[in-house]
Every structure is written in C-alpha cells, then in structure tokens.
Amino acid sequence: MVLPLVPLPSSVTESPGTLPLTATTRIVVENEADAAASVLADVIAERTGRRPAAVAGAGHDAIGPGDIVVRRTAREGEHYSLRIGDTVHLEGSDAGLFYAAQTLRQLLTSDGEVWTLPRVEIDDAPRFEYRGVMLDVARTFFDVDTVKAFIDRAASLKFNRLHLHLTDDQGWRLQIDSRPLLTERGSTTAVAARPGGFYSKDDFREIVRYAASRHMVVVPEIDLPGHTHAIGLAYPDLVEMPVMNAGLLTQAKSLGEALPVAGEPYRGTGVGHSSVKVHDDATWDLLRDVLTELAELTPGPFLHIGGDECLGTAQADFDAFIARVTALTTELGKTPIAWHEAGSAQVAEGTIGQYWGSTTPAGAHADHARRFAEGGGSVIMSPSNTAYLDQKYDAAFPLGLEWAALIDLQTAYEWEPTTIVDALPAEAILGVEGPLWSETIETLDDIDQLIFPRVAAIAEVAWSPVEKREWTSFRDRVGLLGAVWDAAGWGGHRPTEIAWSTR
Structure with missing residues (x-):
C-alpha cells in the first residue's frame, strides 16, 4: 500500500486494515500536551469537517477504541512516534508532537462518508537540523x-x-x-x-x-x-x-x-x-x-x-x-x-x-x-x-x-x-x-x-x-x-x- 507520507519517515511498519474515525473519537491529552492536541484537532477538523473533543487523560483504562492519545515526553528534539491500531498514540516533545500531527493529517483518507487511518507504526526524526x-x-x-x-x-x-x-x-x-x-x-x-x-x-x-x-x-x-x-x-x-x-x-x-x-x-x-x-x-x-x-x-x-x-x-x-x-x-x-x-x-x-x-x-x-x-x-x-x-x-x-x-x-x-x-x-x-x-x-x-x-x-x-x-x-x-x-x-x-x- 502506498501511504501519503511526505517527507518519508525514518521507519514505517504497516499492518493490515484501517481504523475508522467516528463521532465518538476523542483526543486524550496526557502530560501537558494541550498545545499539540489543539493542533491535532485543527488538522482533523480541516481534513474531515469534524472536530474531535479533547479530554484530559485519566489513565489508559479510560481510553476507548478509536481514541487518539497525545502524550508529551521529556525527550528533546524533533523525534516522534505514531502508532495506529485500535487506538492512536502520538508521543514526542512539543515539536515532535506537532510533526506527528502533520503526519496523521496526511494519513487521513475518506471512503465515502467514513474517514479512516491505516494501521501503522511510525518512528521518525529528521536527517538535518x-x-x-x-x-x-x-x-x-x-x-x-x-x-x-x-x-x-x-x-x-x-x-x-x-x-x-x-x-x-x-x-x-x-x-x-x-x-x-x-x-x-x-x-x-x-x-x-x-x-x-x-x-x-x-x-x-x-x-x-x-x-x-x-x-x-x-x-x-x-x-x-x-x-x-x-x-x-x-x-x-x-x-x-x-x-x-x-x-x-x-x-x-x-x-x-x-x-x-x-x-x-x-x-x-x-x-x-x-x-x-x-x-x-x-x-x-x-x-x-x-x-x-x-x-x-x-x-x-x-x-x-x-x-x-x-x-x-x-x-x-x-x-x-x-x-x-x-x-x-x-x-x-x-x-x-x-x-x-x-x-x-x-x-x-x-x-x-x-x-x-x-x-x-x-x-x-x-x-x-x-x-x-x-x-x-x-x-x-x-x-x-x-x-x-x-x-x-x-x-x-x-x-x-x-x-x-x-x-x-x-x-x-x-x-x-x-x-x-x-x-x-x-x-x-x-x-x-x-x-x-x-x-x-x-x-x-x-x-x-x-x-x-x-x-x-x-x-x-x-x-x-x-x-x-x-x-x-x-x-x-x-x-x-x-x-x-x-x-x-x-x-x-x-x-x-x-x-x-x-x-
């Protein structure tokens, strides 16, 4: 499958199937990732016409199928990871999360009335500073x-x-x-x-x-x-x-x-x-x-x-x-x-x-x-x-x-x-x-x-x-x-x- 990813990430591992975004999809914000969550909500709304609600993280037991978890890490630099399975997980510094949101924006695809994401794991960082x-x-x-x-x-x-x-x-x-x-x-x-x-x-x-x-x-x-x-x-x-x-x-x-x-x-x-x-x-x-x-x-x-x-x-x-x-x-x-x-x-x-x-x-x-x-x-x-x-x-x-x-x-x-x-x-x-x-x-x-x-x-x-x-x-x-x-x-x-x- 050709994924719409530019620039090409450092590592991309695909799995079969897709994850649909639904009316119940939420953005779960962890570790003070509010700025990145706002960017992510903006790009999803721009792409799909629907803005998911953002909620504060309350532990992984509260995360439901199709939710998008945004977690800010202490690691500096522009590295990020993006994992899409039954849920979506974005991790990185402030800059890394911003870039993860841009990657997710590219991956969103419509099939009629349904917006989906491919099941994929991405680990990414830039070549040049x-x-x-x-x-x-x-x-x-x-x-x-x-x-x-x-x-x-x-x-x-x-x-x-x-x-x-x-x-x-x-x-x-x-x-x-x-x-x-x-x-x-x-x-x-x-x-x-x-x-x-x-x-x-x-x-x-x-x-x-x-x-x-x-x-x-x-x-x-x-x-x-x-x-x-x-x-x-x-x-x-x-x-x-x-x-x-x-x-x-x-x-x-x-x-x-x-x-x-x-x-x-x-x-x-x-x-x-x-x-x-x-x-x-x-x-x-x-x-x-x-x-x-x-x-x-x-x-x-x-x-x-x-x-x-x-x-x-x-x-x-x-x-x-x-x-x-x-x-x-x-x-x-x-x-x-x-x-x-x-x-x-x-x-x-x-x-x-x-x-x-x-x-x-x-x-x-x-x-x-x-x-x-x-x-x-x-x-x-x-x-x-x-x-x-x-x-x-x-x-x-x-x-x-x-x-x-x-x-x-x-x-x-x-x-x-x-x-x-x-x-x-x-x-x-x-x-x-x-x-x-x-x-x-x-x-x-x-x-x-x-x-x-x-x-x-x-x-x-x-x-x-x-x-x-x-x-x-x-x-x-x-x-x-x-x-x-x-x-x-x-x-x-x-x-x-x-x-x-x-x-």
Missing part, C-alpha cells in the same frame, strides 16, 4: 497574513526555519527606530509598479510568534554590502554610485528596465550594481544600529548578513567588510549566516555559509563553501539549479525565472546535499533551504504556483534518510497529498505526470 524555506519580501512586499500562510504551508512539511529576505535594492522592509528614514524613504516601492511596504516591529514580533507556534525559527536577512540601493534612498552619503557592467546593461535593455540611478527608487531586477561605502565610519554606525535592533527583535540564534553579488566592490574591500560584519554579528550574540561568496573572507568563527551555486560548482564556489567549515562553521545547501523555488518548471510556465535552470519536480527531488562540494564533510552540512525569490510573483496564489509541489521535494531531501529516498516512490506519495492540500485551501501547480488524489 536546519530545514528552511526563504521568502523574498524585499523585491515584492507580502503582508503579515501572507507570511503566516507561507509558514503554514512550510510547517505542514516539517520545515523548521523561515528565512526572510528583508532588504534589497528595491526596498527596505523592517522598522528601525534609530533609523526611521530607512522605511520612510526606502520602503515605498518594489519591483516594477508594485506597491512597497514594511513591517513594524510589532508586525515582525507577530511573524516570529506565529512561526514559533509552528516550531519554525525566523532567520532575518539584511543583505550587505551589496543589494543596498534602498539604503541610499534614506542615506545617500553611505552608498557608492551604481556600478554597471556589460551583463547588467544587456539585461536591462532586453527587459526594458530602467537603469539604477543614485537617489531614485530602483524597480528593476538587475543585481550587483550597489554597495555601501565599506570603510566609512558612518556606514558602520548605521549597521551597528540596524543589527543591534534586529538582534533584539529576533529570539532565534541567527542573523543573515547577505554577502552576495557585490560586483562593483574590490575583492579586498569586500573581504574586509565581511570579516567586520560577521564579527559585529557575533558580538551581538547571534550566529552569522552569509551567502557562500563571503567564504572568500576571514569570517568570524562559527559563521554559517549558504551555498547557492549549481550542483556542479563553478569557479571558486566550492572553495568558498569549504571555508565556512574550516572556520568552525557549517553550510546550508541551496543549489540554485535544484532548490530555488522561483525558477520555472518549464520554458512555458507563466511565473518564475530560468537563469539557474528549468526545475521540474523530479529535478527538485533528485539531488543529494552531501555530494555537491568535494571535501566538505557531511557533518559540516547544517541542512537544506529552498529559497523563493519574488521578481515574478505578487500574490499568495503565485506563491502556491511556484512552491507546490516542489517544496515537498525539498522537504524530503531535508528530512528523510538518503537511503530511503527514491523518485518513483516520492512521485506516487506526493500525488496522494493533492487532497490534503485541497482541503487546506492551498493551490499550486499540478504536473500531469503525477496522479493527484482528490479524497
């Missing part, structure tokens, strides 16, 4: 409700990190009390003719709170020293004049985009033309103000400081900047994350690199990635030709870009994080992230079209044991999730090579 998705809110601004909806989609597939790309040439998206001009002048526009916007500190706190309720840690990014044209709208004396090369000029002409002009909002999509003045004291006064406030707002351990595509900056200046900004981030009590180009510099000890090159590394990309591990850090794998969720499925797809690759579902699935960078120890890979850049998207429906179903492929790469991953198995299992996503109201692309379930 860091399992992330990124949302670019700088090029296109998405409001708090849309970010929450994105969190819901990712959390259902056991992602546990939300990387928010908060700043870029096209806009600055976070309130900074000590530097109000960043939002007053730098947040008003976005790509093309789209409106701008920014998150107040209360907005950001609400995103962080909501993510935490889904066991996701927010990783905020202030992209530096490039991708900083929007800073120049607020503080023109702190940024260099735009530096154009032949590639940027050709791209702007082919797309009919205006070139960047100092002091004017930039609505194009070219990258690499901007930089802060990396040696000016006033620049560092600004960055200390910004990163200090961001660190105070962010309960998670990470601050992403960018470090990519600073094409007009001399290598020695770039390296000096990266060394200093990673040291500042560490001084503020946070672990820096930087795109892999920053590996050219002497980064602060423990800095994490994010690899966005191809699965066949070009130039010095692999060398730069290895440098993070050599400096006591680790690497997040986000190869652009397999993990970038903003790339087109095929040449005719109406949304997305294609500079990295055309990424169909099989391509998004069939890659292995440990084989990309030679001589990078497997234990130095912290995890996997699927970025969604926003040049071509404007709405939640657009987001769904690009992430579903490929985000499920990235989830399995990040969670499941490598020896258990196999394309034809995944193809069959992910098709059975069509009904689950439909019940949640999540749209998306439905490739015709997949047999999509409707119940």
Whole structure:
C-alpha cells in the first residue's frame, strides 16, 4: 500500500486494515500536551469537517477504541512516534508532537462518508537540523497574513526555519527606530509598479510568534554590502554610485528596465550594481544600529548578513567588510549566516555559509563553501539549479525565472546535499533551504504556483534518510497529498505526470 507520507519517515511498519474515525473519537491529552492536541484537532477538523473533543487523560483504562492519545515526553528534539491500531498514540516533545500531527493529517483518507487511518507504526526524526524555506519580501512586499500562510504551508512539511529576505535594492522592509528614514524613504516601492511596504516591529514580533507556534525559527536577512540601493534612498552619503557592467546593461535593455540611478527608487531586477561605502565610519554606525535592533527583535540564534553579488566592490574591500560584519554579528550574540561568496573572507568563527551555486560548482564556489567549515562553521545547501523555488518548471510556465535552470519536480527531488562540494564533510552540512525569490510573483496564489509541489521535494531531501529516498516512490506519495492540500485551501501547480488524489 502506498501511504501519503511526505517527507518519508525514518521507519514505517504497516499492518493490515484501517481504523475508522467516528463521532465518538476523542483526543486524550496526557502530560501537558494541550498545545499539540489543539493542533491535532485543527488538522482533523480541516481534513474531515469534524472536530474531535479533547479530554484530559485519566489513565489508559479510560481510553476507548478509536481514541487518539497525545502524550508529551521529556525527550528533546524533533523525534516522534505514531502508532495506529485500535487506538492512536502520538508521543514526542512539543515539536515532535506537532510533526506527528502533520503526519496523521496526511494519513487521513475518506471512503465515502467514513474517514479512516491505516494501521501503522511510525518512528521518525529528521536527517538535518536546519530545514528552511526563504521568502523574498524585499523585491515584492507580502503582508503579515501572507507570511503566516507561507509558514503554514512550510510547517505542514516539517520545515523548521523561515528565512526572510528583508532588504534589497528595491526596498527596505523592517522598522528601525534609530533609523526611521530607512522605511520612510526606502520602503515605498518594489519591483516594477508594485506597491512597497514594511513591517513594524510589532508586525515582525507577530511573524516570529506565529512561526514559533509552528516550531519554525525566523532567520532575518539584511543583505550587505551589496543589494543596498534602498539604503541610499534614506542615506545617500553611505552608498557608492551604481556600478554597471556589460551583463547588467544587456539585461536591462532586453527587459526594458530602467537603469539604477543614485537617489531614485530602483524597480528593476538587475543585481550587483550597489554597495555601501565599506570603510566609512558612518556606514558602520548605521549597521551597528540596524543589527543591534534586529538582534533584539529576533529570539532565534541567527542573523543573515547577505554577502552576495557585490560586483562593483574590490575583492579586498569586500573581504574586509565581511570579516567586520560577521564579527559585529557575533558580538551581538547571534550566529552569522552569509551567502557562500563571503567564504572568500576571514569570517568570524562559527559563521554559517549558504551555498547557492549549481550542483556542479563553478569557479571558486566550492572553495568558498569549504571555508565556512574550516572556520568552525557549517553550510546550508541551496543549489540554485535544484532548490530555488522561483525558477520555472518549464520554458512555458507563466511565473518564475530560468537563469539557474528549468526545475521540474523530479529535478527538485533528485539531488543529494552531501555530494555537491568535494571535501566538505557531511557533518559540516547544517541542512537544506529552498529559497523563493519574488521578481515574478505578487500574490499568495503565485506563491502556491511556484512552491507546490516542489517544496515537498525539498522537504524530503531535508528530512528523510538518503537511503530511503527514491523518485518513483516520492512521485506516487506526493500525488496522494493533492487532497490534503485541497482541503487546506492551498493551490499550486499540478504536473500531469503525477496522479493527484482528490479524497
């Protein structure tokens, strides 16, 4: 029997038969598992239209056939177990129980008027500690409700990190009390003719709170020293004049985009033309103000400081900047994350690199990635030709870009994080992230079209044991999730090579 499980658990043992959910099915809450029981009731109600009653555990003698027992254990981490026989038992930490509820949600199937669960025992834990998705809110601004909806989609597939790309040439998206001009002048526009916007500190706190309720840690990014044209709208004396090369000029002409002009909002999509003045004291006064406030707002351990595509900056200046900004981030009590180009510099000890090159590394990309591990850090794998969720499925797809690759579902699935960078120890890979850049998207429906179903492929790469991953198995299992996503109201692309379930 093919079970609709994505990502595939570590261990699955099936038994004959099914367990029906009935009007008398209850959720029995043991050992202060109230939060997990509430999540479980929500997903059952969403899937079946019926919300089971929750009762406090009164000993196993009180548990009846068909009841669902939710038991919180002292064991830390994300491990969980799920046993379905004549009753259902979920056990784990708070995070583990949340993931067990997502697994149970996938297993629910209707047969006419009856909802059933397969009789199965699952013991499960993730392969990688860091399992992330990124949302670019700088090029296109998405409001708090849309970010929450994105969190819901990712959390259902056991992602546990939300990387928010908060700043870029096209806009600055976070309130900074000590530097109000960043939002007053730098947040008003976005790509093309789209409106701008920014998150107040209360907005950001609400995103962080909501993510935490889904066991996701927010990783905020202030992209530096490039991708900083929007800073120049607020503080023109702190940024260099735009530096154009032949590639940027050709791209702007082919797309009919205006070139960047100092002091004017930039609505194009070219990258690499901007930089802060990396040696000016006033620049560092600004960055200390910004990163200090961001660190105070962010309960998670990470601050992403960018470090990519600073094409007009001399290598020695770039390296000096990266060394200093990673040291500042560490001084503020946070672990820096930087795109892999920053590996050219002497980064602060423990800095994490994010690899966005191809699965066949070009130039010095692999060398730069290895440098993070050599400096006591680790690497997040986000190869652009397999993990970038903003790339087109095929040449005719109406949304997305294609500079990295055309990424169909099989391509998004069939890659292995440990084989990309030679001589990078497997234990130095912290995890996997699927970025969604926003040049071509404007709405939640657009987001769904690009992430579903490929985000499920990235989830399995990040969670499941490598020896258990196999394309034809995944193809069959992910098709059975069509009904689950439909019940949640999540749209998306439905490739015709997949047999999509409707119940």
